[in-house]
Amino acid sequence: MERAFKVSLRSDGVAVIVDYSSLHKFLGLKDLRIDDVVETLVSKLIDSCLKRYQVIKHQGALYMELLCKGATKHDYGIIERCVDEYERSIKSKFSSRRHVFFTFFSDKPLLDVDFAVYSITTHVASSYEVLGRLCRLISKEYGYLAERLGRDKVVFPVSGVEELPEKMRFNVAGLDLELTLHGIKPLNFSSAYEANCIKRLLHRAIKIKLKSKGFIVKGLQAYWSNPVVESDKIEVRRGFEFNVIVFSDGVVALALSPKSEVSSKLTLWEESGKSYESLLKMSRELHGRAAKRLYDGAIIRILRVEPIRVHEIVSGASVLSIYGTRGILSGQISVEEPVVVGDLKGEEVREAPSMLKLIYTLKDLKRMKVTSEVVKFLHSPPQLWLKSAKDFLKSIGHIELGRETIGFIDEPPEVELL
Known part of the structure; x- marks a missing residue:
């Protein structure tokens, strides 16, 4: 906002x-x-x-x-x-x-949190993407909830009783990175630079909590995995876009904005009648359409359907082999499927149509003449979303940062229409 x-x-x-x-x-x-x-x-x-x-x-x-x-x-x-x-x-x-908006405040300020600060001593041009991967590796190998601080430091909350390694080494995206312990200190909530680091750290913690509860998490949006409304053509999932606000006195607020994801009930391969030729003919009408990847929930923008089957090798790899390296089960993918090329955050990706479902807009729904039940849900009053917001909050529960634990008060002081 x-x-x-x-x-x-x-x-x-x-x-x-x-x-x-x-x-x-x-x-x-x-x-x-x-x-x-x-x-x-x-x-x-x-x-x-x-x-x-x-x-x-x-x-x-x-x-x-x-x-x-x-x-x-x-x-x-x-x-x-x-x-x-x-x-x-x-x-x-x-x-x-007009849009409903909820704000929940933390049950106490974050005042007693110390952070281990590690400097990246290897001289490399570390992008934010590389640092993001580095933080995930630290979490995986050491169990610490890590976040970048600028381009040359990584921090994570500590309890004060653990023994910290003086140095850590990782290989990230082909780069050998060495981290050296710089010190242990609290972060300054009055500094926008350090407060933003805490904000990203809390975002990371919330994502981990929601994924562990079975939510589909995409960036700062999370959806319940089970559809709340279904018809013969579409399925609707409820969810929220979330954003942490960190105030200079240590108080934290969680802002929730209702979101609905409306997608096809069928995969793109099923929509084509499981026909290679039919899907190739649909290439022009699919151009620019949003589609959800079933294996991670990411949204891509379809660019084209190529006359290449998913088992055929292009530039040294096939779509099926790429899926295999990522641990994606490909047993339900037919070798007859053509390759769908899409855009994901500016990068071209190649997907199997049985791993994609189209996302529908309100304009699509009007054209499709969807059921009144779907329309009714998409126009749910704020009172119903408030109940969902409280359920969403329960799924997050408490967040541990070192020796400090915070939760969010489940009665929002603000229920706004923006």
């Missing part, structure tokens, strides 16, 4: 930046001039959150800065929370798009 009000800690106080572009987007205003509406919102922000401070205004072409002169690090946390709540309140009033 794009922020219109950004809070930062300065040496001379706390600054609140009002981003005109973001503000105008959800207000629906067509230009970037400071009009009466924006002035009113800024005045109310000052009255609601900044009244006790000496506020110095600086106005630019694209933003306004409100400097709370002399505000301290302690004030920063108070101001940040208040500004966040204020922004949510005005978005719920002005946004033309």
